[in-house]
Amino acid sequence: MDDKIVDFIPDALYLSLMIHDLDARGLLCPLPVLKARKRLKDLAQGDVLRMHADDPAARIDVPHFCNESGNILRGAVDQSDGSFIYDIEKA
Template identity: 60%
Template sequence: MTDHTMTLDTIGLLCPLPVLKARKQLKSMQIGAVLRMLADDPAAIIDVPHFCAEAGHEYLGQEDAENHQIYLIRKTT
């Protein structure tokens, strides 16, 4: 996966909290920075790409870890 700038752990949080926390974290990051978000919410697989499309950020993809998923988001706006 791509190098990341910041890791956000949202494991244990349910929709909509992972996306809300990602939005807040991305606001404090520079354009071009990559957020690595850890999540175990089953809805995140739909919510994270949708959030990126709506907010104008670049969704770099998702990979499965042992008990959670890892999402990468590049701040573009």
């Protein structure tokens, strides 16, 4: 498998998390971050938003958004097609 995986959540912890999906592929920044912000508002603290994005700017914008908003970037998967999957935990 050519995909680079960066995973900060132990597998056992995933079993107890509520994971919500957001497909932001095809959207240009800042739209992926704006959609993530909107979805995170409806989630409970500790829930995880798994966002799929293919805009290269998201590689900078998503970590910055998490840092500024206080949410936690728990992991990222760099897909072989150039897209990323981000796991964002609501703080």
